[in-house]
Structures are given as structure tokens and as C-alpha cells.
Amino acid sequence: MRIGVVGADVPRQVVLACGAVPVRILGSWTGAVSQEATELLGAADAVAARVLDEILSGDHDELAGLVVCNDSMADLRVYYVLRILDERGRVPFPVHLLDAPRGGGAHRRRFVSHQYERLAAFVSGVTGQQVDATSLAEAAAREAKLGQALEAVQGRRRERVLSGTTALTAYRAAAQLSPEDAWERIGELVRSAAEPVELDEPAELAGARVPVYLTGSSHPDATVYAALEAAGAVVVGEDHDAGDAAWIGDAVNAATLEEACAQLADRHTARPPAAARSLSSERTEHLLAETERCGAAGVVALVRDLDDGPVWDLAEYRPALASRDLWLAEQLRVPAGGVQDATAGIIRALQRNVNRKDAL
Amino acid sequence: MTEPRTPAQPRTPQAPAGQRLRSAVAATRHQKEWFQTVRQRAAAGEPIALVNADAPHEVFRALDIPYVVTQWWSSIIAAKQAGPASMDRLAAGGLPDFSLQYDAMPLGEQDLPAEDRPWGGLPAPRFAVAERSGDVTAKIFEQWGNRPGTETFLLSRTGADPVPDRWWELVPHQWEQAFGTERLDLLEGEIQDLIAWLEERTGRTMDYGRLAEIMALGNEQAEWNRRTRDLIATTRPTPVLVNDTMPAVMAPQWQRGTQWAVDAARSLYEETAERVDRQVAVCPGERKRLMWVGRGLWSDLGLYTRFQEEFGAVFVWSMYLAIAADGYLRYGDDPVRALAARFVGITDQLYVPPWSSQWYVKEALTHGVDGVVHLVADDTPGSGFITEALEAEGIPVLEIRANNADQRSSSAARIPERIAEFIRRRV
Ligand code: SF4
Ligand code: SF4
Numbered sequence: 013m014r015i016g017v018v019g020a021d022v023p024r025q026v027v028l029a030c031g032a033v034p035v036r037i038l039g040s041w042t043g044a045v046s047q048e049a050t051e052l053l054g055a056a057d058a059v060a061a062r063v064l065d066e067i068l069s070g071d072h073d074e075l076a077g078l079v080v081c082n083d084s085m086a087d088l089r090v091y092y093v094l095r096i097l098d099e100r101g102r103v104p105f106p107v108h109l110l111d112a113p114r115g116g117g118a119h120r121r122r123f124v125s126h127q128y129e130r131l132a133a134f135v136s137g138v139t140g141q142q143v144d145a146t147s148l149a150e151a152a153a154r155e156a157k158l159g160q161a162l163e164a165v166q167g168r169r170r171e172r173v174l175s176g177t178t179a180l181t182a183y184r185a186a187a188q189l190s191p192e193d194a195w196e197r198i199g200e201l202v203r204s205a206a207e208p209v210e211l212d213e214p215a216e217l218a219g220a221r222v223p224v225y226l227t228g229s230s231h232p233d234a235t236v237y238a239a240l241e242a243a244g245a246v247v248v249g250e251d252h253d254a255g256d257a258a259w260i261g262d263a264v265n266a267a268t269l270e271e272a273c274a275q276l277a278d279r280h281t282a283r284p285p286a287a288a289r290s291l292s293s294e295r296t297e298h299l300l301a302e303t304e305r306c307g308a309a310g311v312v313a314l315v316r317d318l319d320d321g322p323v324w325d326l327a328e329y330r331p332a333l334a335s336r337d338l339w340l341a342e343q344l345r346v347p348a349g350g351v352q353d354a355t356a357g358i359i360r361a362l363q364r365n366v367n368r369k370d371a372l
Numbered sequence: 373m374t375e376p377r378t379p380a381q382p383r384t385p386q387a388p389a390g391q392r393l394r395s396a397v398a399a400t401r402h403q404k405e406w407f408q409t410v411r412q413r414a415a416a417g418e419p420i421a422l423v424n425a426d427a428p429h430e431v432f433r434a435l436d437i438p439y440v441v442t443q444w445w446s447s448i449i450a451a452k453q454a455g456p457a458s459m460d461r462l463a464a465g466g467l468p469d470f471s472l473q474y475d476a477m478p479l480g481e482q483d484l485p486a487e488d489r490p491w492g493g494l495p496a497p498r499f500a501v502a503e504r505s506g507d508v509t510a511k512i513f514e515q516w517g518n519r520p521g522t523e524t525f526l527l528s529r530t531g532a533d534p535v536p537d538r539w540w541e542l543v544p545h546q547w548e549q550a551f552g553t554e555r556l557d558l559l560e561g562e563i564q565d566l567i568a569w570l571e572e573r574t575g576r577t578m579d580y581g582r583l584a585e586i587m588a589l590g591n592e593q594a595e596w597n598r599r600t601r602d603l604i605a606t607t608r609p610t611p612v613l614v615n616d617t618m619p620a621v622m623a624p625q626w627q628r629g630t631q632w633a634v635d636a637a638r639s640l641y642e643e644t645a646e647r648v649d650r651q652v653a654v655c656p657g658e659r660k661r662l663m664w665v666g667r668g669l670w671s672d673l674g675l676y677t678r679f680q681e682e683f684g685a686v687f688v689w690s691m692y693l694a695i696a697a698d699g700y701l702r703y704g705d706d707p708v709r710a711l712a713a714r715f716v717g718i719t720d721q722l723y724v725p726p727w728s729s730q731w732y733v734k735e736a737l738t739h740g741v742d743g744v745v746h747l748v749a750d751d752t753p754g755s756g757f758i759t760e761a762l763e764a765e766g767i768p769v770l771e772i773r774a775n776n777a778d779q780r781s782s783s784a785a786r787i788p789e790r791i792a793e794f795i796r797r798r799v
Contacts, residue, residue: 119561327466
């Protein structure tokens, strides 16, 4: 049975232990946004509106249930709207809110732990399968194996054998398929990765590929990655939740659901800071550590209109990156239909930065 | 429900044009004087706090830490035409000038030249406290903590789940049912942490008896607002302008937990009751009762009275008095728990469907409105559900999409023309 997931806060082990596969609904960079979705959500990130559109137009009707995370203002609105539409029979499955506030501390941890227990009750209600020590252990093993596959992806990426586009595809597989299917798919991706990435205009940035790190809005698909890499960059890492910051492959050893939830709530506090839920200082620290780990030459910040979390981080990013001699290419308030233009703008900035570096 | 009070004969005197409620004038004046006392106390070295509207103010009151509410201060900055310059200061510091301006504006105001600062400016706060609502409030308040002398404390803002029907009946006593025990546990724990954090920094000790008194004063204030709201609901023709109840209610809301605020709410009631007794009406020829759903159109307050002459159409309702009547009451022996219950879902009551739509319908029915003008806010979800719920009760609704504070967009939306047309055709 498949449980849809909107947002990035679901502890997958819990869902797996309840006998379901969590399937992330990511939306996309492109495509029309319906007037209905716009009116229902108000001013919100276009990707969330596309997610809502997909759900309302029946694209995910095969799901047995849907979990929506309070991991951004836009996703929370998606939940509020779906809760009502679900009552009216507009969606064919039950909808559940998972609320996992950030910031750590004993009170939040307890709240989050209870939220995971409620999540388990919801999924069990759908599948009819209760969590026990055996199902927890099985789920942990499946999730851990998937985690190893993703580690292999990261390793190959660090060796510059795997493009960012392929890595994002691997993360997507992990987020949307059963752990076994994802494991297989990721294996194929890693094996085929020896092939060089195609170049559009090798003239500009030829020679060494420019290693860039992506921050800003989350990337529901590889549109931007593919364009950047076709122009000679290689996306070596990212801090958004559809890539390196996805919560996949983490599992705990626990005999009971309560224990598992308490431990997972601990793990939640150790996750990479999220643009919409964490402080700029936490984000900056993470960015500096990650750009170093990935050997990035610079950072690309692409931020969609109405996804304001990331723009508040930039005031701290700019001097921090400059002090490490890393450049920053920004495109802010990217409108719903503006991803191509924004990417082209990034590519121009990238070329300027690379030339400037060469001149030094 | 009581019968609407209808004046016996059409002898009703009209409230002289331009004669505002004394309570509204007094509240506005008091707020200005009070702000200067905050400045004086800060100048004398006392710690002051900047807090968001949905943070537990009562903690600061009980610890005798003067506090200024971000959104109120932003409205003053904007009214004194210092908004754009404040936002420019943010942009100069590399911060966005387009994002959640009513939370962010005071940050820019800090850096305005002294002569450009409204009312002399907000002294640098010692504490900046907010709930982590939306995606950026936490980051705006983090910026405060980066300023010399200011420290930030952030509380969690959980999602509105559960949402049992008829919240206004549950929240005064049955808040556990209204908001859910776990949400309350979280905020209560965090308020305890906030108290400890403030005690540590001020060397003061929380007097929980005092906090309980402050909670009780807040309830008393809300009870007066409830009486005023109920009286207006059942009085025809309507005795007071919504333009007047807005300031008369909002300024005391920021002084909640003081005797002054209780007295202000009480005098609003008494003044309203006196008008009802004297059969004073905003518009004696009242034929249509209108409700204004959404934020106030601050840029064009004259709009609310513009349809009286031609149509006898009077705005009898805006959310400011009504939420002050229903939104804040929390009775209970444990003041910290009650305080958590006051704030855990304070914005959900107004903005999260189906709570929002159920409440607007209730208010529309009790006020006997003939039509609703719904200023659709795009910073809340599911506003269409509100329109739908009202229409389902047979109440016609005009939806207007415009930004409340922005003069240009309100004229661009042709609001007066559209309201006139709406009254003509549908009400
Ligand atoms: S009255 Fe409404 S707009 Fe004003 S501060 Fe309160 S919630 Fe915000
Ligand atoms: S109907 Fe016209 S004339 Fe009569 S009270 Fe109202 S505004 Fe005045």
C-alpha cells in the first residue's frame, strides 16, 4: 500500500513498519497552476499549488492515504485545504497532518515523538497493520539498505563521476519507490554514471567543470540541474529536501513504537536545517560545512516567488561565502513560469564568476 | 437570542457627522502617551521587549517588562509615512524588503535617522519574542537577536489540528478539546522556559498570583467586548461606526491585562449602551446591514460610511470587536496553562478554515446582516470557503481581492463602485 507524502518531515521507518510505502509528491518547476489551486492556497509557492493540482485532478488517486507535513507555510495550507476537500469527498483517501516543529528542546521533542505515534496510528488505520518489534526491525533494515545506496550516490558524486542531475534522480527514486525498487534503480544509476554528462556549449566553461552547490528553494525535478550541467557546471551538493537534505535512509533500533518515535524525534533535531523552518545562522553554518565537504567553487541560490524562507538567509550567506572565497549567484522571486529565465540568468552569472576567477 | 432592539418611532437622532466615539479618541491618545512612557523607561535603563501579536504578552506584563507589539508598531510606522524608508534600510542591509513587511518594518525603523523616526522611535529592545509562524517570522526575530543588546526567544507555532466545530463555545473553558492537549503541553512548556529565561536575565521572579490576576483582567476586558458586540448585534439601527470600534478595541488589546484596558473596554460598552438608550444611530435610515470580512481597509476608512446616503447601507460588523469578544476568553486555575490556551491557536480562530468560515457565519447570523463584503486576503488559505459558507446561508457575498494597506490596489480594485453595484443587485 502506498501513502502519499507532501513535505519532507516523515520518518519513513514508521510508515514502512506500518506496512506502507511512503511516496513523496514533489510537484514540478513547470506547468500551469490552476485558478482553483491559487484561490484555495492564496499567495503561496507555485510548487505547492502544482502539488495540490495533481492531487485534485486525480493523479494520485491510487494512494491509500496522504500525509502532509507542516514543513512550510505552503504545505500547511495544502493540508488545511485538503482537510476540508477530503470531508467533501474531493479526494479518495484520508489526509493526515504531521507537525514536527524545528528547534529542538525537550518540549518539542516530546511533541514530535507524539506526532510520530499519531502518524503510525493513521497509517496502521489505513493498512490494518500494527507496529511491533519485528516490523520495526524489518523496516529499519530496508531503510538502512536504501541509505547505503544513497551513500554510494554521494560517494560517486564526490568523485565527480555522478552528475547532480543523476543524484537528484536517485533521491527522487528513493523518495517515491519501495526501498527495494529504489535500491535497484539507484544501483543502475550509479553503474551507468561513468558516462560523461552531455554538454550544450562546451566553449564557455569547457575544461574543468565548475563545481556548484545549490541552495534556495527545493527542487521538485531536475529542470535546473540539467540546464546548469549542460552549461558546464556540476551540481556537487544541495541543502534542499529533495536532495542531500532529504530524510531518507535513517532508521533506529527499537523494540516498541514509543521507543522508535522517541529516537526518531531525536534524529529529527539533527537533520540539516530547512529553509522554511530553521534560523539563518544554522543554515549558514550548514552551508559552509557542506560547500567545503563538496568542494564547491560557488553557490547558486534560486528562490521561487512567495517562498520567502530562503531569501532571509542570504544576508548572512553573502559575507560568509565571500570570506571563504566562494561566489554566490542569486535569482530571487522566480515567478511561477520563470524557471528558464532564472536558470539562464544563473548561467550568465556563473560564466562571469568563472571568467573573473580565471583572471585572478 | 434576544429580539433586535428597534426604536419605537423614527425619531432616532443621527450621530453627528464626524463625532467619533469618545472611547476611540481616548484609546488612541492613551496609546501615544503610553509609548512615551516606554521610551522613558528604556532611557532610564529598564529592559523593554518587542513581541509579536500572537505571543504571550501576559508574561511580560506580570514581570513588569514594558512591551511593544510588532504589528501595532508597524501600523504606526506606516501611518507616519516611515514605512518605505524603513524597508529601504532593510534592503540596504541585504535583507528582503518584500517579505512579511508588517513583521519586518520595525527592524528597518531602528536604523532610520533620529529625525525620521515616528514618535521618537522604538528604543532598542532588550528582548525580542515571537512565535515561529509562517516561514520567516523566526528569521526576522533572529535578526533582532543579532543587534547589540537584544536577545531573541522563539516559541513554536503548531498547526491547527484538531479543529472541532464551534470553537467559540469551547475555547473559554474546554480549551483542551478545542486545541488538543499535546499542542497545549508544548506551548505551556515553552512559556515556562520563556519565564525562566526572562527571570534569569532580569533578576526578577514571576509572581504566579500576579499572572493569574492579569489573566483575569484579560478575561474581564473580553467580557466587556462581548457585551458590546452582543449589543451591537441586536440593535437596529446600528449605534456605532465600525471605524470607531476598531481603534477603541485594538489599542486596549495591546494593553491587555491592565485595569486601564478593562476600563477602556467598559467605557466602550457604556458609550455604546448610552447611544442605544438615546436611540442614536449612525444612519437612522438604515435599510441594509453589511458585514466587512477581512482586515480593515485602513487606507480608506471613509469607505465604510459611503453607502449610507444612497442605499441606507451600513457596515455593522468588522472582525476587530468580534474577535476581541470571542477570541481571548480563557478561564482556569492554572494561569500558564490558560495563557498557552489563549495563544496556541489565536490566529487559527480567524484564519484557518473551517474555523474561520463557521465563525463568520455565526457572526453574520447574529448581526442579521443582509450582505457581506469579503476582502480576500491572500495570506490565508481557503478564503473561498468563507464566501461559500455565507452564501449557503443565503447571505450574498462580494469578494474583493486587494491589499488592505495599499491605497493603489484598493482603488485599482474599484472597491466603492463594486460595493455600490453589489448593494444594488444582490443585497
Ligand atoms: S488584528 Fe489581525 S492584523 Fe492586526 S495584529 Fe491582530 S491578527 Fe494581525
Ligand atoms: S439614510 Fe441617509 S439621510 Fe438617512 S440617516 Fe442614513 S445617511 Fe442620513
